[in-house]
Amino acid sequence: MVSLIIDKIIMMFLIMMLGIICYKKNFLDEGTSVKLSNFLLMIVNPLVIFVSYQIDFDAALFHNLLLVLGLSVVSFAVQIILIHLVIPAKKNRDAAIERLSAIYGNCGFIGIPLINSLFGREGVFYMTAYLTVFYLYFWTHGVIIMAGKTDLKTTMKNLLSPAIVGVVLGLVCFLTQLRLPSVIVSAMDSVGSMNTPLAMLVAGSTLGKSDLGVCLRKKRIYWICALKLLIVPAVAMVMVLPLALPQTVVMTLLVAAACPIGACCTMFALKYTGDGQYASEMFAVSTVLSAVTIPLLVLITEWMGIL
Secondary structure: OHHHHHHHHHHHHHHHHHHHHHHHOOOOOHHHHHHHHHHHHHHHHHHHHHHHOOOOOOHHHHHHHHHHHHHHHHHHHHHHHHHHHHOOOOOOOOHHHHHHHHHOEOHHHHHHHHHHHHHHHHHHHHHHHHHHHHHHHHHHHHHHHHHOOOOHHHHHHHHOOHHHHHHHHHHHHHHHOOOOOHHHHHHHHHHHOOHHHHHHHHHHHHHHOOOHHHHOOOHHHHHHHHHHHHHHHHHHHHHHOOOOOOHHHHHHHHHHHHOOEOHHHHHHHHHHOOOOHHHHHHHHHHHHHHHHHHHHHHHHHHHOOOO
């Protein structure tokens, strides 16, 4: 399992390096990256999620889906409490963006491609439960962190994202066994197959904007990355340790929790503070470090007999 994950991460990082080169050579500019990011969020990711539900109904699959959903709810709640305790707001003007970054990872751009590469539709099927909880928390708790408050109307509007719509429609089709014609599913699947390369190109172009040399010299960033890449996954590991869960469920939860800091945190920083530089630096460093920490996490779980 470790060697397979390392191979997949190396593949993803090679594409990410191509994204950096394309940005440096002006093949990809900031406007193009934003459009590709929107295309991923609005079209590709929802299609990957929806197609994962185009499978025969299985009570065990549905049970595991609900299990991932419940564990994700508890996991995020524990993470939020922990991060708020270890990153106090007093005398820390960056506390809001640090808290957001330490909790919310890049499970859409990196988690879905990695799980899809490892377990195919079944892995994505379970990942949708984690993503649903992620969006619920991000657009409620995340907004409160950055803005200090939110309102029901705005929250409901934010929650009607294409990914959530894809989950709802896919779940309805799964439960009712409404199957689309194979030619339509094949077309959706073909578009969804662009998820990994496009996500890595976008991540690479985002990294290309940052001066990694400067980022890597900021000690505070390593503390935030340690929280996101090591402590948060460790919390998830402690949760699944006493439970007899299928390997796919365990890996989905652990990989999702171990994903680096999300690009969405930079977007929130720009929206609410007007300064996304620090957020993008944390994103860049955590993305690079995750190439080591994710395989390390899997190695530890194998050593402990979880997998």
